[in-house]
Amino acid sequence: MNITQEKTGNLNAVVKIKIAPADYTGKVDKAIKDQAKKAQLPGFRKGMVPASHIKRMYGKSILVEEVNNLLNDTLSNYIAEQKLEILGQPLPKMDDSRDFKWDNTDDFEFDYELGLAPAFDVNISSKDKFTQYVIKADKETLETRIKNIRRSYGxxxxxxxxxxxxxxxxxxxxxxxxxxxxxxxxxxxxxxxxxxxxxxxxxxxxxxxxxxxxxxxxxxxxxxxxxxxxxxxxxxxxxxxxxxxxxxxxxxxxxxxxESDLNQEFFDKLFGEGTVTDEAGFREKITEEVEGMFKQDAERKLSNDIYEQLLAKHNFDLPDEFLRRWLKATNEKLTDEELAEGYDDFAKNLKWTLIENKIIRDNNIEIKYEDVVAAAKAKLDAQFRMYSPSPLPEDQLAQYAVQFLQDKENANRTFEEVKALKTFEQIKSIVTLEDKSIDYDKFVALAEKK
Known part of the structure; x- marks a missing residue:
């Protein structure tokens, strides 16, 4: 077997894989024998079908499958060994001039196009300045929240x-x-x-x-x-x-x-026995809760500001033509119009992913299982608090989190959220953050401008 790489541009390459009969014959013979042991065909007892019979009936399809498996393994191992950072997936180059007999005597040659990730450095320092908004609870929002809670317990x-x-x-x-x-x-x-x-x-x-x-x-x-x-x-x-x-x-x-009366029974239901004893304490707790929700809004704006500014600062190229062809190849229903309309957003998000991965690697940031569980618990706790400020018992919340993460999609999404959070925390530890108090309505107007 012979594998070579040829650069066809700054961010493009072609990998050529040459396979001789000696590379695949043993795998094909083994696959034929394994199938013969399992085959159930008329006229033969189970496990007693001659390998020659299997080869005559299914030999070509087995050969195709084994060559494909060999190609995939070889290409994956080569990319890992050469430490190639690729974007998308390798695309096979079609060559109609090559006509294989598929009779176990072919010397095969296959070419694969690669889109390569650009090399760049992430340049972040204290000279990068961002506004960190501190949003204050306005009277209208506070009264609406209090009314809803009182009605929930009414x-x-x-x-x-x-x-x-x-x-x-x-x-x-x-x-x-x-x-x-x-x-x-x-x-x-x-x-x-x-x-x-x-x-x-x-x-x-x-x-x-x-x-x-x-x-x-x-x-x-x-x-x-x-x-x-x-x-x-x-x-x-x-x-x-x-x-x-x-x-x-x-x-x-x-x-x-x-609406529920503002009495001790109501306070105890919300916050636990004796935690709050009067209306002033109740309002203070609700203010903390509302401003906590506002803090999430402020964090989202700060993250978006960081995202936009760092993308503008790190303006590197991508193998755009390759990526467009890869998107078409892997999304059969994607039209040319949809691709044209959506590619810029795709490229922007991909660039941020590369920046994010670079920050993770350069700073040896680890994402542990307990981090993902903690994030899932926080997400579920926030959802439950939409209906009641009183927290769930820790053991019950942990049980819900484990169940939530058993869904692969939930687990992957939460992992990516933790990854993003750790990236932004790293960035915020370097850049300069300037606190600024702002009323909620003015913050909303500011966020809508963006």
Whole structure:
């Protein structure tokens, strides 16, 4: 066997692999004998099929498979031994002039194109400056969060008349253009949340309603959301988006979720017994929680600023033509238009991955299993806290994390998140971060500009 590499450009190469019969004959013979032992063919007992019979029937396909296996192993080993950092995967070069007999006497020669990663240094220092925003909880956001938490721990009541924020349990009947009931039209009994009504006039018409009251509403105008309308009428979102009819709404019941009292029982449910003893302590805890969520927003902006600035600073080339052909070869449904539209974003993300990997290698950063488990626990804890500030017991959270990571996709995604986090932590330990306090609404406006 002979393998050589020829540079065809700064970031491109062709690997030539030559295989003689001596390289594959032994593997083919062994594969034929193994199949003969397992084969079940009419006229032969299991395991007693002659190897010559298997060779006559399946010899060519076995040869093709073994040569392919040999090629893949040889190419993978060569790339590893030569420490080649490739992008994408090797692409076989098609050569119609080569005509193989596939009869165990061929000298094979195959060529593979490689896209090579560029060599570059990551240049980061304290001269690189970034703003680290400290977002303060505004009164409106704080009051909304407090209201939601109190309602989550509140109790359901059935007031005589509806008010904003209530839930109507009602019959909905489709009406025709003349206002009469549309025969064969849509009917459904639904739970309608008044906080989802976006039209102020319709919302006003739905407040003050009592059991058995009847009103007519333009359901499209009322909610303006195909998913909400589809759920209310038990139809598809596609049909809901096209619906133009008015509906007769008959109230069957009014439900109201009363806010929990700010008492010790409520505080203990949220934070554990005796942790908070008064309203001031409760508000302080909620402020910490809200500003903690804001901190995540600030971290995302800082990471994005670092991402954009370092990409602009490290402007290296990629083997673009090779990568375009590789993307087409590995994504059969990818059209030329989609490739043209999406390639720049693909290349940008690939460049960042190369920068990220370089930082990981240069600084000997390790990503351990316990790091991934900790990240999974933090993610799940944050999800549970969306519904309740009180934390899950540590043993239960650990159990959920292990179950979460048993899914390969979840595990890979979490690994990449830990990798990104460690990369950004390394960068932040070098660059200069300048703290700046900012109100939440101003931060949102700033982030939207980007």
């Amino acid at each position: 109790k359901m009541s059935n007031p005589e008349a509806s008010a904003e924020g209530d839930v109507l349990y009602a019959d909905l009947v489709q009406l025709g253009a003349d206002g009469s009931v549309f025969e064969g039209g849509i009917t459904n009994t639904a739970t309608l949340r008044l906080d989802q009504v976006t039209d102020k006039n319709i919302l006003k018409s739905l407040t003050g309603l009592k059991k058995d009251d009847v009103v007519t509403i333009d359901i499209q105008k009322a909610f303006g959301d195909a998913a909400v309308i589809a759920k209310a009428l038990n139809i598809s979102e596609g049909d809901a988006a096209e619906l133009k009819s008015n509906f007769q709404l008959t109230v069957k019941n009014v439900n109201r979720l009363e």
